[in-house]
Amino acid sequence: MRLHHRFGSRTATVLNSVPSPMHSAPCGSKPLLFSVGVVLLSLLLCAGAVGQSASAPPVAQNAPAQPSSDQTTAEITSHEEATTFKVNVKLVTVRVVVRDAQGHAVGTLHKEDFELFDNRKPQVISQFSVEQPGAQVAHEQKTSQENPTGMPLPEVPERYIAFVFDDIHLKFADLALARTAAEHYVTTLRLTDRAAIFSTSGQTMLDFTDDRKKLHDTLLQLQPRPIAGNLIADCPDISYYMADLIENKHDPQAMQAAVQDALGCRGLSGGTTLQQQAALRTAESDARAGVQRVLAVGGQESHVTLSVLKDVVRRISLMPGQRNIVVVSPGFLFPDPDMLQDFTDIVDRALHSEVIISTLDARGLYTVLPGGDISKPTTTSPLSAALELQYQSQSALAEDDILSDLADGTGGTFFHNSNDLDAGFNKVATAPEYVYTLGFAPQNLKLDGSYHNLKVSLKTPAKLSLQARRGYYAPKQAADPVEQAKQDIEDEVFSQEELHDLPVELHTQFFKANDEDAKLAVLAHVDVKHIHYRKIDGRNTDELTVVSAIFNQNGVFVQGTEKKLTMRWKDETLESKLGPGITLKTSFDVKPGSYLVRLVVRDKEGQLMSAENGAIEIP
Numbered sequence: 001m002r003l004h005h006r007f008g009s010r011t012a013t014v015l016n017s018v019p020s021p022m023h024s025a026p027c028g029s030k031p032l033l034f035s036v037g038v039v040l041l042s043l044l045l046c047a048g049a050v051g052q053s054a055s056a057p058p059v060a061q062n063a064p065a066q067p068s069s070d071q072t073t074a075e076i077t078s079h080e081e082a083t084t085f086k087v088n089v090k091l092v093t094v095r096v097v098v099r100d101a102q103g104h105a106v107g108t109l110h111k112e113d114f115e116l117f118d119n120r121k122p123q124v125i126s127q128f129s130v131e132q133p134g135a136q137v138a139h140e141q142k143t144s145q146e147n148p149t150g151m152p153l154p155e156v157p158e159r160y161i162a163f164v165f166d167d168i169h170l171k172f173a174d175l176a177l178a179r180t181a182a183e184h185y186v187t188t189l190r191l192t193d194r195a196a197i198f199s200t201s202g203q204t205m206l207d208f209t210d211d212r213k214k215l216h217d218t219l220l221q222l223q224p225r226p227i228a229g230n231l232i233a234d235c236p237d238i239s240y241y242m243a244d245l246i247e248n249k250h251d252p253q254a255m256q257a258a259v260q261d262a263l264g265c266r267g268l269s270g271g272t273t274l275q276q277q278a279a280l281r282t283a284e285s286d287a288r289a290g291v292q293r294v295l296a297v298g299g300q301e302s303h304v305t306l307s308v309l310k311d312v313v314r315r316i317s318l319m320p321g322q323r324n325i326v327v328v329s330p331g332f333l334f335p336d337p338d339m340l341q342d343f344t345d346i347v348d349r350a351l352h353s354e355v356i357i358s359t360l361d362a363r364g365l366y367t368v369l370p371g372g373d374i375s376k377p378t379t380t381s382p383l384s385a386a387l388e389l390q391y392q393s394q395s396a397l398a399e400d401d402i403l404s405d406l407a408d409g410t411g412g413t414f415f416h417n418s419n420d421l422d423a424g425f426n427k428v429a430t431a432p433e434y435v436y437t438l439g440f441a442p443q444n445l446k447l448d449g450s451y452h453n454l455k456v457s458l459k460t461p462a463k464l465s466l467q468a469r470r471g472y473y474a475p476k477q478a479a480d481p482v483e484q485a486k487q488d489i490e491d492e493v494f495s496q497e498e499l500h501d502l503p504v505e506l507h508t509q510f511f512k513a514n515d516e517d518a519k520l521a522v523l524a525h526v527d528v529k530h531i532h533y534r535k536i537d538g539r540n541t542d543e544l545t546v547v548s549a550i551f552n553q554n555g556v557f558v559q560g561t562e563k564k565l566t567m568r569w570k571d572e573t574l575e576s577k578l579g580p581g582i583t584l585k586t587s588f589d590v591k592p593g594s595y596l597v598r599l600v601v602r603d604k605e606g607q608l609m610s611a612e613n614g615a616i617e618i619p
């Protein structure tokens with residue numbers, strides 16, 4: 001990778017982007033072909049993008065390119081029409097963390113050491129890799145011989161951490177302790193770290209930043225925000241777990257406990273036989289009404305929580321570097337099968353985008369009080385009190401299972417049953433030292449949306465423990481190859497991993513018209529002689545998709561363009577008339593500041609891709 005501020009004397013064919021007339025758009029929106037990023041960023045960062053100018057960025061149009069000779073002109077065109085890419089068979093990805101007896105991640109295993117089962121049927125592991133998440137960040141050159149200004153290039157953000165506080169489900173005491181521990185952890189962030197704060201209620205949010213004061217002030221704003229509000233305890237006091245047992249699983253003991261609770265909190269016990277019968281009918285009516293109320297509120301709270309988690313995964317997927325999400329929660333439930341599908345989608349999206357989700361049970365060392373909450377009236381029956389205690393314990397375990405599944409499924413860490421939340425934040429905010437990625441293509445997979453149980457094991461356990469996802473949903477329809485290709489390109493744009501399948505070099509330059517405005521040029525030099533062409537009608541044919549994108553110093557997307565380059569070279573042109581290659585130039589109107597540059601080039605078949613990183617400081 002070469003970075004410089006002034007393009008050298010290399011002789012090359014240069015293809016310039018052609019400005020596109022744009023109508024005014026809200027909040028300075030920019031034309032992009034990867035629509036997911038545009039939609040999400042327009043929602044979250046409408047007012048926060050740094051370095052955007054008022055005018056639209058240049059975008060390649062359906063116009064012929066401008067190479068150096070008339071003969072070459074007939075052999076190369078630039079356009080932006082949708083192209084069908086060859087998409088590989090859909091793989092199911094399983095991220096696995098293996099730990100020894102001391103809890104340290106093990107990174108010395110091989111594909112042959114693993115066994116993988118889909119609905120108890122052994123699968124062939126067709127994709128295998130072992131990664132060190134902490135070592136995957138892109139390290140940019142801070143100085144370069146091609147940097148004539150001698151100015152240091154900007155610090156490149158290497159790690160992004162999104163803290164998600166479940167203020168819908170957290171109680172004040174637990175949230176206060178977690179908030180304090182989070183403040184302690186924020187003070188340890190490195191210069192190349194960027195942190196963001198989100199809440200499941202949506203009422204507290206701070207986008208990725210390195211400003212410690214903003215992080216501190218935002219943490220202080222956190223407080224419990226249940227959807228039902230801070231009301232007096234309901235009568236009867238029925239948990240979401242119990243309500244599901246009563247309504248969906250028809251558990252008579254759970255119903256009995258709810259009725260007894262209604263008798264106790266309303267003081268309906270005692271009296272004559274007729275009065276007792278009337279009281280029992282009233283209590284049963286109250287219990288059934290309470291079940292419906294709790295199911296409605298609990299379902300809404302879980303749905304909102306999952307929606308926020310899905311949005312945070314999408315948001316952090318657009319950041320270029322190591323990406324970690326830390327969910328701070330007491331756990332939650334979603335008995336609705338549709339919400340289980342949403343949960344699986346979150347895990348799939350995180351796996352696809354290489355996002356690690358860790359979870360911290362903010363309840364600490366959780367215990368169920370034998371006498372229950374002292375602020376709540378006691379029930380009339382010791383049996384019902386014992387049942388409620390039993391259901392509270394079962395509910396706590398089920399809520400923990402959700403947090404555990406979320407961490408295990410994405411290669412993260414689940415911290416629970418400890419009051420040392422300072423140690424907890426240090427643990428969950430750090431990616432495992434080693435993560436294995438196993439991929440397999442399910443045989444005869446039916447597109448019916450059914451759930452498949454997964455199991456990963458070691459052929460020789462050797463006192464090692466594994467954490468991995470427990471299942472996935474089969475798709476309900478085949479993936480659209482065009483949309484999948486666009487998604488693959490977008491994922492690569494918002495990554496920092498460098499790929500070198502194609503002979504591509506990234507160069508940058510800038511020009512300042514005045515102290516307030518600058519033009520940043522991204523130059524993609526392609527050595528077209530060493531591309532693998534297909535022979536069609538006697539011509540050397542290939543098509544490249546080229547995406548240039550710039551990010552501000554916090555890694556927030558600013559602008560980007562995509563163009564497609566169709567080449568149909570004659571043999572003599574390719575051999576002797578193109579010199580060292582061609583260069584595609586894309587210009588962006590920006591403000592002075594620090595920028596990260598990302599260049600992604602992909603061939604028509606989708607088998608070869610190059611991705612380069614750059615950094616530039618415009619004084």
